[in-house]
Amino acid sequence: MVNTGAGGWETVIGLEVHTQLNTRTKLFCRCPNVFGGEPNTRVCPVCAGMPGALPVINSQAVRLALRAGLAMGCSVNRSSLFSRKSYFYPDLPNGYQTSQWEPPICSGGRVALRSGGHELGVRINRLHLENDAGKCLHAGDGPSLVDLNRAGTPLIEIVSEPDLRGPEEAVDFMRHLRRLLVYLGVTDGNMEEGSMRCDVNISLRRAGTEVYGTRAEIKNLNSFNSIMGASRHEQERQREILEAGGEVLQETRHYDPDTGLTRSMRSKEEAPDYRYFPCPDLPPVVLDASLIEEIRAGLPEAPEARQKRFEDALGLNVEEAAMLVDSPGLADYFEAALRGGAGAKRVATLILGGLLPECARRGLDWTEAGFSPERMGHTALMVDEGRVSLRTARELWAELMDGGLEVEVLAERKGLLQVSDATALEEAAREAVEANPAEAAAYRAGKTKLLAFFVGQVMKATRGAGNPALVNELLKKYLEG
């Protein structure tokens, strides 16, 4: 597809995505893997690079990497190796990063997503494990400080093939990855805290040509906006160079989100020599076939497939299905609530129109509301059975969440229990017809729209508690009978 934004040029993008894993402890030591905290309070001899300290691989990190790799259709390397990637920086305690070079834990996968209204397949080159560095804090003119709390945090790096055509696809791919990885429980996906960040490799070529142009790599983008901004700017910059007959340099660039510009960090010639070699402190990561199968079998349904199932088999609309699938754990909650026997559409309506808005109003995450899927299922069932109206259920939501009383009990106390008792309603319907003879005559003369008027009368009499379907039926009987 020709990217029109570049005018006659096709933009080619590949991403390297770094994702922090949702493990309890760091990759090579037992320090807690938690964001932030007082500087240098979550460090030990291993992650602080003290003399004589040795790394021990975190098996939970290996499992999460496998989970991500298998979900992306990668093949698993039964024996993968950690290498040392050497460079000096104050936040890198050992003077090398311990990362997988050859072979990585997973290689050769593919993910499918929808972007700009079409299906897009993106090949995954590799997925490997590595540890994160600490952070340097530069405070004005004073000395720079180093915080090693983050040092040793487990990361996976996912390297895509250059299958993305333009900034929009790059952002859609990143969104897709984030949703997938959060869904898998591999990461918390919190981009503001740096849980996911990526490098964008971008080049331009004449539309219709095969050979890739020279690429630039834009480092360390940590929001969808910056991926979009950096790619767009870089696309324009390269186009201007190429159209002026110039050559794009292979280089690493930095993006400044404040100015929206990228600038050169270093050229290909200045690229550091990382002197990779196998880490002698860590034996190869050898995986049993049974472990791989266990993890494969434990993979949840892919979010796309689940969304489609919600639409096709459960009759939800696209928006409802997407909302349920997008929020981590919400689809599970939804399916748990369905076990109460209520209709899927009703449950979805109550989650999206009752629970979520009330949580939003209170500034809570829905998981903090303490509203069990069983109660959700029960509430939906009460609506389905006509004991309370949908409107009543929504109106009572705040009280429902605050107390332990079920919706029908609350409704009864407030006199809002829906009247499905045919005798009581019949009385009200008959009275409504008899009290309004002119309208009744008009109805019978063909002005059937007046039915709504009579329904209103009955509802008024029953203070809104009449079961609408039953009321309709009874009124018709009196008017037409």
Next chain:
Amino acid sequence: MAELYELTLSQARSALLSRECGAMELTRACCARLRATEDRLHACLSLLEEEALAQAKKLDESGPEAHRPLWGMPLMLKDNICLRGSPTTCASAMLRDFVPFYDAEAAARLKSAGAIILAKNNLDEFAMGSTTENSAFGRSANPWDLGKVPGGSSGGSAAAVSAGQAFGALGSDTGGSIRLPAALCGCVGLKPTYGRVSRFGLVAFGSSFDQIGPLARTVEDCARLFEVIAGPDPKDSTSARLDLYPEGLPEQNFVEAAQAGGRSPEESLKGLAVGLPKEFWEQEGLSPEVAQNCREALQVLERAGAELVPVDLPHQKYAVAAYYIMSSAEAGANLARFDGVRYGLRAKAAADLDSFFVSSRSRGFGPEVRRRIMLGAFVLSAGYYDAYYRKAAQIRRLLRDDFDRALSRCRLLAAPVATRTAWPFGFTENDPLAAYKMDLFTVTLNLAGLPGLALPVGLGAHSRLPVGLQLMGRPFDEAALLRAGAALERLVPPLGAPAALA
């Protein structure tokens, strides 16, 4: 009766358990010997006399505990093995003031076995060298000839043990650093199978080569220390889980094996197939006196019933080159953490980050360490990796195959530890290559990851300095080395006390 410091570790243990002497008395005897000899030897970098005496006092108050195999035993540690709360300098200006807040696993095991750590021993800076002349805090001397080197890099430990400053010490062996000084100083040194002793807390030099091992005055003493420090450690991913080992694991009672060897040497040696790698015995430059003593030792073995079998290690000729390539590559990365940021020597003001690193490291590291870091960076550089590192790794594999072949026919192999006896100070000063070649007979075993025991086999006829024989064995078969070593030790005349300290 002999002076207390002259006892072997095994004798000292009997004396302690039978309350013939107390831990305090034993520790004081070592301290006195230390004071009497240290001016001449400079075997120690830090003395922990006060702590040692305090601990001895505490131990004496509660009385001997037979279940603690090193109860009340004064020992020393090479100064690249971390000891909580005590300086651990690696004989480097870089770590002059470094005090770890954790114990090396091996040190922790000594302590919980009841040992008293009396001092930290001198070494070549970061264990890089074969003379202990590369120490930033001054060289150590050989107790047999104060004008000669004690060998290295565990030279301080070997000199201290031979001189009677302690009953044993832990050293580390990356390319011969336990065996060479043991041979040159006339004591016994064991380099265990790679993975046998935890490396946690050993300041890394060549991580895939390094092993901590004991130095002591007898084979049985070595076995006693070894038995305490050997065994898996979850903190070291390269430490061997023997419970996961295929069947047929050899004997694992080291003290018993050594005692059996000493008690009935002929029985222990009878029918034992001992391989003689021709690449060692026919090595050009092997000094006649070393060859003579070692051949006499072979005759002793043969007379006792051992079978001598000529074997080949065809890739031995590449061993030194492969060793220096791989160990330097690992060393370069291992020493990258010494950047002045978190601990260690730190440059004061620097114009920028790079000059901060350069200045801290240039001042912190001595010339030999700098040479190895540069060598390591070179062999891993883009475009050179295949020609050097990858090639060396292939040679390493082939050498291990050589050993596996030879050791399938023989239970162990025997060869000299070094081509010569101790050499004068300054001998290799301007010729790093000559210094590297002093490791000719020892690096092979580190490449193969196999165990080796160095033990004295008399004084050279010409130099009157100790000559060491090296027994090399199958993986995790240290017991066979200790049994045969103890048997041989029993059959060759003892060296006696170091001549220069008499």
